[in-house]
Amino acid sequence: MKAHRINKTGIPLSARPAMKEWRKNYDLYLLLLPAVAFFIVFSYIPMGGLIIAFKDFNIFEGVWGSDWAGLANFREMLSIPEFVQITRNTLVLNLLGLLICFPAPILLALMLNEVRSKYLKKVSQSLLYLPHFMSWIVLGGIVYAVLSPKYGVVNEILRWFGMDEIYFMADKTWWIITYTLSAVWQSAGWGTIIYLAAITAIDPSLYEAASIDGAGRIRKIVSVTLPSIMPTIIILFILAVGNMVSIGIEQPLALANSVVGDVSDVISTYVYRVGIKQGDFGLTTAVGMVQSVINLALIVTANHWAKKAGGEGLW
Structure with a gap:
């Protein structure tokens, strides 16, 4: 396997262009953060609730307390x-x-x-x-x-x-x-x-x-x-x-x-x-x-x- 060359800062040289791009356009990436946070909170985190499909869900027992139903x-x-x-x-x-x-x-x-x-x-x-x-x-x-x-x-x-x-x-x-x-x-x-x-x-x-x-x-x-x-x-x-x-x-x-x-x-x-x-x-x-x-x-x-x-x- 080809090893990555490391500079004095410990960052692989192959990652330096990406870091340079990040520093150059950091303000644009910051504007992207609200949209990313929105999808994480309202789209990805709720996916954990899909486990209810495999349970005999009881609202009083909660998601993890309910029995598995396969x-x-x-x-x-x-x-x-x-x-x-x-x-x-x-x-x-x-x-x-x-x-x-x-x-x-x-x-x-x-x-x-x-x-x-x-x-x-x-x-x-x-x-x-x-x-x-x-x-x-x-x-x-x-x-x-x-x-x-x-x-x-x-x-x-x-x-x-x-x-x-x-x-x-x-x-x-x-x-x-x-x-x-x-x-x-x-x-x-x-x-x-x-x-x-x-x-x-x-x-x-x-x-x-x-x-x-x-x-x-x-x-x-x-x-x-x-x-x-x-x-x-x-x-x-x-x-x-x-x-x-x-x-x-x-x-x-x-x-x-x-x-x-x-x-x-x-x-x-x-x-x-x-x-x-x-x-x-x-x-x-x-x-x-x-x-x-x-x-x-x-x-x-x-x-x-x-x-x-x-x-x-x-x-």
Whole structure:
């Protein structure tokens, strides 16, 4: 084995460039510390709680005082009557989000980039960003009010055209459509920030060269804008694929009701109902652990195929 050369201070010579880099940019590393501390405290330390998945957890005995249960919680998870249903609902809603919600901010960013009026552009951006800062409880109330079969604006318009009202929130198919479109409404505007930032970093000379070649707006978007922001699109797509079996609890809780429970009950709502309300922490921790492992496998696979296809990955 090749030995490292040691200087008088006892520091290997191979480590000197790294130390020099640290001293040169120490202020930047200090700015990074809050983010590192955040993930350590709220992401890595809580991983120790995964041990509950292998225990017959008793809240009075604590994590270490509870008896070991082995893989009993995982076997119980697979025997849950609703397990297939909640997994299917989670995958369906996330797949629709990937097909519809993911392209939406890209299209919005491309359209906003073509707006020449600065005033109109700023007003449009503000209106598009606004839903992101509102709670899903508020947004859910707006959705229910707008789609109400008796007083809702949408059904009033349908009646005005001589059509029958639609019970959007009580019909399973219409509920899925409403769920997906409301997700677009809430998140698309905020997502455009990333793509607009990527678009502003494009070299203007590329557009000038395209204009000289006679390219119109559509051709510039296809040949210049989209290829330039493709690395950003790929990275965000990989992250989206990595959340295919995860779904936030806020939107399903805000929009769900007992009539559409067969399509609205997802993994997160099941964990809340069984884990928090019924106190079965061992089972729900096992469900969450399996969910995280699948997400990890998906993101690694998506990253591998993205790099194999010639694109850029997360690592």
